[in-house]
Amino acid sequence: MTKVRLNLTKERRSLPDEATLGFGRIFTDHMFTMTYETGKGWHNPTIEPYRDFDMSPSTMTLHYGQAIFEGIKAFKTADHRIAVFRPKDYLARFNRSADILCIPQMDVEAVYDGLKQLLEVEKNWVPSKFGTALYIRPLVFATDHYVGVKVADTYKLVIMLSPVGAYYEHGFDPVSLKVEDKFVRACPGGLGEAKTPANYAASLRAGEVAVQEGFDQVLWLDAVHRKYIEEVGSMNIVFKINGELVTPALTGSILGGMTRRTVLELARDWGMKATERVISIDELYEAHAKGQLEEVFGTGTAAVISPVGSLTWKGKKIVINNNQTGPIAHKLFTAVTDLQYAKVQDTHGWVDFVTKV
Known part of the structure; x- marks a missing residue:
């Protein structure tokens, strides 16, 4: 010791x-x-x-x-x-x-x-x-x-x-996101994958503008093409599209979240297809138009799982799952918190018991 x-x-x-x-x-x-x-x-x-x-x-x-x-x-x-x-x-x-x-x-x-x-x-x-x-x-x-x-x-x-x-005052209620197409947070080769104050400073202006416009947070697009989805200001983002979980790949400008990793591992344990890949905002809106965008939620240490009820991009708003928390978001939240509070057996070795009160 x-x-x-x-x-x-x-x-x-x-x-x-x-x-x-x-x-x-x-x-x-x-x-x-x-x-x-x-x-x-x-x-x-x-x-x-x-x-x-x-x-x-x-x-x-x-x-x-x-x-x-x-x-x-x-x-x-x-x-x-x-x-x-x-x-x-x-x-x-x-x-x-x-x-x-x-x-x-x-x-x-x-x-x-x-x-x-x-x-x-x-x-x-x-x-x-x-x-x-x-x-x-x-x-x-x-x-x-x-x-x-x-x-x-x-x-x-x-x-x-x-x-x-709780990190959010409204608890587990779905949040509204503005898809940011003007400001940028990080680019490949920069600091985006590091947990450093500069990343959060870079997100403040867009976040303030979004709140003034009535949104809860910003969903960032890539800094080069302004079309590929990256992450939310305080969490990674996951989409359930036609039964499959899809989250943006770690391309160097996204923080590799530990809750993100946990969610992917749990989903795969349950037999779900969980994919890390580049996904564009156009693809997401097309999936919604086809009725295939079933759930959207954020993952992060502070909030664990944060359901997303709506996305607005260039003034066009789409509502996900009738602005209700979806079943997979519920299931993942319960699974993660049950592990954290030791309500279920930890078969992954994720929980360390360090002392007793």
């Missing part, structure tokens, strides 16, 4: 009301940190009180955006165990993002060890109500004090924890 220095607070805060958690606004008493320095590597793993950082105005991340993050979830089971869903897969993706951003690779086992010890310290913060979770946010950012474009020599790794409720 990785030797982690403990610097624990003596003043524990009261736990929040699970009925009013919201998402991403409350943080636990402690965080895990580690630092990197060229020639020294990753070192000084510590669990310390959650706090603000003192940061120089010349900190390189503020100027050049060399940063990555992840999103993982821990759940409290009926028998009071703490279950983490696919943690090492998420941390492996964290390292892939690091590679794209020229951030030094991390020892996944060491980081996971630190996370487990942090969860042991903060286990009482894991909420128990169905639909709630402890959101785990690993983050790495460059810390050099330097104004000039270069790969940094120093970094800070942080893992913070946040008890959360």
Whole structure:
């Protein structure tokens, strides 16, 4: 086990009301940190009180955006165990993002060890109500004090924890998407497949415009042809067309979502055809016109499964499944959450039980 220095607070805060958690606004008493320095590597793993950082105005991340993050979830089971869903897969993706951003690779086992010890310290913060979770946010950012474009020599790794409720206020109700044909988010050869702040900054303007027009989110098209479907701002997208699940292929500008991967694997276990391929917006609208577009839903760590009730492209709106959540979306949501809360046997090795309350 990785030797982690403990610097624990003596003043524990009261736990929040699970009925009013919201998402991403409350943080636990402690965080895990580690630092990197060229020639020294990753070192000084510590669990310390959650706090603000003192940061120089010349900190390189503020100027050049060399940063990555992840999103993982821990759940409290009926028998009071703490279950983490696919943690090492998420941390492996964290390292892939690091590679794209020229951030030094991390020892996944060491980081996971630190996370487990942090969860042991903060286990009482894991909420128990169905639909709630402890959101785990690993983050790495460059810390050099330097104004000039270069790969940094120093970094800070942080893992913070946040008890959360549902990501969307309207819960499992279908969302409306605007198919974006003006703005672009990412292109092949860029940062699209990395979980980095720049990707989310690139999505903000289109998202704000869409909300002002009455939509919930944006469905992105590719940056080159403006015709091939990519992903939604906070999730991957899946279509059920004539009995087959189809999701855009990972061509370098789409984040390889862990829930996306889980959904594809579960669907194939059930004998469904689940395909990853390039799909155009024209093909999708043609499938709808033929009555073959049966369901549309998003997949993501935060929302798990998010049904889509309508799509609007160039002013033309199509309604999917009478704006109702479809049976496959329901089945997948139940299957994933049953695994996460350990209501069913995990035959894939996706769930790690790290501690017990």
